[in-house]
Amino acid sequence: MKNTGILLVLFTFTIFTNAQNQNNVEDHQVQLGLPMPAILYEKALGRNTTATMEFVTGFGLRGCSGCDTDFGIYPVLRGQLRYYYNMDRRLDKGKNISGNSGNYIAILLAYQDKNPLIGNLMLSESVLGVGPVYGLQRTYRRGFFYRLEGGVGYSQTQDDGGFALLLAARVGWAFGKRR
Structure with missing residues (x-):
């Protein structure tokens, strides 16, 4: 009975260890983005699934002839649940998947505050x-990455709601241990 218990523990540990190594996505990574400052943390949830939290700054500018020009830099908080659907195909073709280089579909939740940080x-x-x-994301050897994403969603303000385009473009550097 004692040997059976030890074998069961070893078997479970082996499966758990192998399951952890079979992820196509990075266990976790941090990205610093431009052109507006942004920081993103991405954590693996499964073989091809990640959760992300991103703090971004948005920019607004208003001006006209005969009036003052105003600007603002606003805080934006974004969260996503991503599924990278082409990682196995990229591996089969010998392409890079480090830094979660792949195409994904995601559910996005974003909040932009009306009060500017600056301006x-x-x-x-x-x-x-x-x-x-x-979306698609590509990360290169020295950590440089770019990401493009788009979709149609629903936006809500205090007084109004309706369909909206959800667009994002980002370049920057990814940090963390990569494949």
């Missing part, structure tokens, strides 16, 4: 957006 352009309302997005 004097006050938005009339904060905005909450949610919806599906399609």
Whole structure:
């Protein structure tokens, strides 16, 4: 009985260890983005699935002839649940998947506050957006990455709601141990 228990523990440990190594996505990574400053943390949840939290700054500018020009830099918080659907195909073709280089579909939740961090352009309302997005992300050897994503979702302010385009483009550097 004692040997059976030891074998069961070893078998379970082996399966757990192999399951951890079979992920196509990185266990975790941090990205610093541009052109507007952004920081993103991405954590593996499964073989091809990750969760992300991103703090981004958004920019607004308003001006006209005969009036003052106002600007604002706003905080934006974004969360995503991503499924990278082409990782196995990329591996079969000998392509890079390090830094989660692949195409994904995701559910996006984004919140932009109406109060600027810097500047004097006050938005009339904060905005909450949610919806599906399609994206692609490529990370290169020294950590440089780019990401493009887009979709159609629903946005809500205090007084109004409706369909909205959910678009994002980012370049920057990814940090963390990569494949």
